[in-house]
Amino acid sequence: MKKIVSAEVPVISGSRYPPPFDVPCRERSSRRLGEAAGLSQFGVNLVKLAPGTWSSQRHWHTHEDEFVYVLRGEVVMVTDAGEEILRSGDCVGFKGGVRDGHCLQNRSTHDADLLVVGSRLDADHGEYSDIDMVFTAGRYSGQVSFRRKDGREY
Numbered sequence: 001m002k003k004i005v006s007a008e009v010p011v012i013s014g015s016r017y018p019p020p021f022d023v024p025c026r027e028r029s030s031r032r033l034g035e036a037a038g039l040s041q042f043g044v045n046l047v048k049l050a051p052g053t054w055s056s057q058r059h060w061h062t063h064e065d066e067f068v069y070v071l072r073g074e075v076v077m078v079t080d081a082g083e084e085i086l087r088s089g090d091c092v093g094f095k096g097g098v099r100d101g102h103c104l105q106n107r108s109t110h111d112a113d114l115l116v117v118g119s120r121l122d123a124d125h126g127e128y129s130d131i132d133m134v135f136t137a138g139r140y141s142g143q144v145s146f147r148r149k150d151g152r153e154y
Contacts, residue, residue: 001037006046009036017057018146018154021131024054024105030116040120047114049075049106055114057131058101063124066094066116068104073112075104080129096121101129 009032015025027050034044049055055068058078069091077084077092079102086092086104094102096119106112125137127149138144146154 004033004036006031006033009033009046015056016146017133021057021128021133024052025056027053028055034117043116043118043120045116046071047116049073049104049112049114051106051109051111053106055104055116057133058103058129059126059135060094060099060101060129061096061124061126063096063121064119065096066118068092068094068117069115071113071115073106073110074108075106075112075114078103078105096124099127101127 011029011031013027013029015022015028017025029048029050031046032043033046034042037044047055055075068086070086070088072088074085074087077086080100094100104112104114120140122140123137124139125135127134132148133154134147134149136143136145136147148154
């Protein structure tokens with residue numbers, strides 16, 4: 001295995017959410033460092049949130065654990081318990097199976113850089129707390145879809 005130069009890992013921008021749920025995440029960008037290293041059991045992503053950008057819609061996972069470390073900047077963590085500011089050096093974990101929807105929002109005037117680590121379990125699925133949407137299993141095999149909570153597709 002050779003060294004990974006993070007600046008050379010392709011940038012993926014935006015969101016796969018159906019409109020209008022994609023709007024707050026359009027300026028999100030990430031570099032899939034774990035994939036660049038050939039890892040398959042967990043993901044490691046360098047995520048940049050421009051001012052006004054969200055990491056995701058507020059969601060929770062049935063199986064996957066997530067860990068976020070704030071490298072630079074400031075974000076607001078939004079959960080069922082309310083809001084909390086995370087600054088450079090702060091970190092947080094979200095346990096799979098816990099129905100506590102979460103997301104990070106950059107409400108500042110500067111970019112925020114996050115290191116996001118999570119399990120990569122194809123059986124994982126979940127729900128978005130504030131909107132009529134769920135995601136199905138199959139994210140890593142290309143089978144994922146977004147549906148309304150009553151099962152209808154978008």
